[in-house]
């Protein structure tokens with residue numbers, strides 16, 4: 045197999061050749077046909093997340109060793125089954141759920157692998173899909189995707205799932221409410237696409253890039269706001285008649301968090317999804333006095349991915365713009381993502 049790997053944190057990925065792995069136990073070997081490139085891959089590639097004030101959370105400190113194959117939006121064809129694997133057959137085409145838990149802890153036993161105490165996600169702690177082969181630990185992580193084109197379907201494993209799960213956290217919003225979506229890159233744009241399938245609220249998008257604001261309007265957002273403008277909060281207040289009832293922040297920087305906090309009405313919920321990094325300070329009395337919720341949302345569950353794919357297969361979710369590139373282009377795609385979004389929509393690598 046050919047795998048495009050991190051050999052040294054932050055240095056260009058290198059293509060390496062290995063013998064095809066043999067699936068053991070319940071494992072399934074999947075021949076990869078497409079793998080989306082996610083902004084999280086930029087953080088994994090550099091090997092750390094920025095915690096603010098010069099602090100970092102490194103991936104190496106979690107016991108991850110190099111070389112590592114990134115890629116967690118993986119789709120492909122079952123190539124071989126381990127001796128104890130069942131539920132799929134060689135040749136079946138499946139989407140891979142990458143957010144795999146340890147299988148041992150309380151959260152895993154309760155079916156909340158996303159809250160696992162020592163998670164083992166594919167493409168971040170185990171080898172992922174920047175390769176032509178991937179080992180999936182169990183057939184239950186393989187999800188059907190019907191006739192959806194594979195380069196689109198793979199993006200639902202992270203970009204789509206992350207959005208779906210975040211939207212479900214604000215699904216109580218009604219028609220008269222406003223949802224503020226911050227950041228209209230690949231994931232934020234997907235939120236605009238998926239929102240009408242999950243909730244009735246009006247969607248206002250904020251982005252500093254006029255091309256992305258236009259893409260969000262074309263995708264169905266009611267209004268778009270430039271959050272680098274000093275009038276941005278006032279604009280949201282006016283468009284939402286007194287503040288958004290919820291915000292989903294796909295950037296997650298100190299600036300966007302502050303903008304979200306200032307743009308909400310009483311009872312509002314602020315959901316942080318993006319991993320840009322840094323610290324955010326707010327006055328504690330505002331939480332009780334304004335009856336606020338500030339929370340995070342991280343990817344989503346296997347059940348949510350199945351729910352989402354059912355909506356996609358039903359034609360309820362308009363497709364996201366997707367651009368296919370050969371696996372060899374992984375480095376230049378990561379560079380483009382790192383430079384703050386020359387990319388509208390999602391780039392998918394084809395081995």
Ligand SMILES: [Zn+2]
Pocket residue numbers: 082083084085116202203
């Ligand atoms: Zn991702």
Ligand SMILES: [Zn+2]
Pocket residue numbers: 145146147148149150151152157159160161162163
């Ligand atoms: Zn666990």
